[in-house]
Amino acid sequence: DIQMTQSPSTLSASVGDRVTIACRASQSISGWLAWYQQKPGKAPQLLIYQASSLESGVPSRFSGTGSGTEFTLTISSLQPDDFATYYCQQYNSFCTFGQGTKLEIK
Amino acid sequence: QVQLQESGPGLVTPLQTLSLTCTVSGGSISSGGYYWSWIRQHPGKGLEWIGYIYYSGSTYYNPSLKSRVAISLDTSKSQFSLKLSSVTAADTAVYYCARGDTDSSPLPFFDYWGQGTLVTVSS
Numbered sequence: 451d452i453q454m455t456q457s458p459s460t461l462s463a464s465v466g467d468r469v470t471i472a473c474r475a476s477q478s479i480s481g482w483l484a485w486y487q488q489k490p491g492k493a494p495q496l497l498i499y500q501a502s503s504l505e506s507g508v509p510s511r512f513s514g515t516g517s518g519t520e521f522t523l524t525i526s527s528l529q530p531d532d533f534a535t536y537y538c539q540q541y542n543s544f545c546t547f548g549q550g551t552k553l554e555i556k
Numbered sequence: 557q558v559q560l561q562e563s564g565p566g567l568v569t570p571l572q573t574l575s576l577t578c579t580v581s582g583g584s585i586s587s588g589g590y591y592w593s594w595i596r597q598h599p600g601k602g603l604e605w606i607g608y609i610y611y612s613g614s615t616y617y618n619p620s621l622k623s624r625v626a627i628s629l630d631t632s633k634s635q636f637s638l639k640l641s642s643v644t645a646a647d648t649a650v651y652y653c654a655r656g657d658t659d660s661s662p663l664p665f666f667d668y669w670g671q672g673t674l675v676t677v678s679s
Contacts, residue, residue, distance in 0.1 A: 451619070484665035486603075493652055493669035494603065500659060505667065537603055541663040544616060545605035 452476055452540050456548035462556040467528045471551045473521045473538035482542040485514055485523045488550075489534045497536075498523065528553075558583040560653050560670035568647075568677050574640040578653030578670060579633070586611055586631040591656030591664040594627060594638045596649040597672070604649075608656050608664065609636055643677045650674050 453476040463469050473483065481501040486494035496505045498514035501521060511526040525532055533555050538548040564576035578592070585592065593608035607617035609627045617625045626639045640647060650672040656664025 482661050482663070486666075493654075493672050494666070495669070496665065496667050499657075499665045499667075500661065503659070539603075539665060541661060541665050544618070544663065545608075547603040547605065550602045 452479060452543050452546050454538055454540055454546050454548040456536075456538055456551050458551060459549065460552045460554060462554045463528055464556045465528050465530055469525050469528060469553065471523045471536055471538075471553075473516075473523070473548050475519045475521075475540055475542075478518045479540045479542035481517045482540060483514070483516065483521050484539045484541065485512075486537045486539065487532075487534045488537065494537060558655060558668045560655065560668055562651060562653050562670045562673040564673065564675070566674060566676060568643055568675060569679055570644055570677055571642055574638070574643050574647060574675055574677070576638045576651055576653075576673065576675070577635050578637070579635050580655070581634065583655075585629065585634045585636065589658060591616075591658070592627075592629065592636040593654045593656045593664070593666060595652045595654055595666070597652070598649045606638065606640075606651075645677050648675065648677045 455474045457472045483501045485498040488494040502514045513524050535550045535552045559581045561579045568574045591608040594606040609615045624641045629636045652672045653670045654666040655668040657667045658664050
């Protein structure tokens with residue numbers, strides 16, 4: 451099984467900050483990685499697929515990079531609506547999610 | 557716009573079978589190479605993939621749940637279903653149905669989700 455590890459688990463930041471969330475795979479997943487945003491009581495929403503492709507309708511302040519085992523999600527300038535929990539998901543070998551990163555207001 | 561909606565009992569007795577249905581609207585469940593998926597989230601925890609069924613009917617399950625899971629497709633009703641047998645309190649979770657899209661990949665990411673339904677396992 452492929453394990454996905456996100457860091458940090460919790461991130462405190464302010465509106466306007468640039469933030470980066472990391473996701474590491476236990477073995478190479480090529481570029482088959484997606485990122486999701488989840489707000490309390492809501493279903494996850496797809497942000498990024500294939501490591502760096504922005505889903506339609508997602509603001510351009512979200513971006514993703516990486517390949518192999520190391521990936522990052524960057525939010526270039528945090529907006530109030532961005533405070534949420536973020537998950538990565540590998541789909542190279544079935545499906546595994548990271549444990550999540552909670553982005554909190556500082 | 558594709559929409560998914562879960563339905564089923566919110567309370568299941570231990571050792572019984574959990575049964576949920578997802579109704580898809582705004583798109584055909586039998587076309588386009590999509591994977592129709594179930595994902596769950598234990599209270600306050602992360603996401604766990606349960607399994608998916610390809611539009612052709614092929615099924616793929618999480619190895620940790622495989623012995624207890626069955627996913628089926630009813631194209632006439634635009635629905636797909638989840639059955640999880642021999643449930644325990646550890647199966648208490650919010651259950652989501654989702655559409656898996658592949659773009660150019662061999663396996664899917666999830667672009668449309670239902671709102672989720674809480675299933676509690678308790679006597």
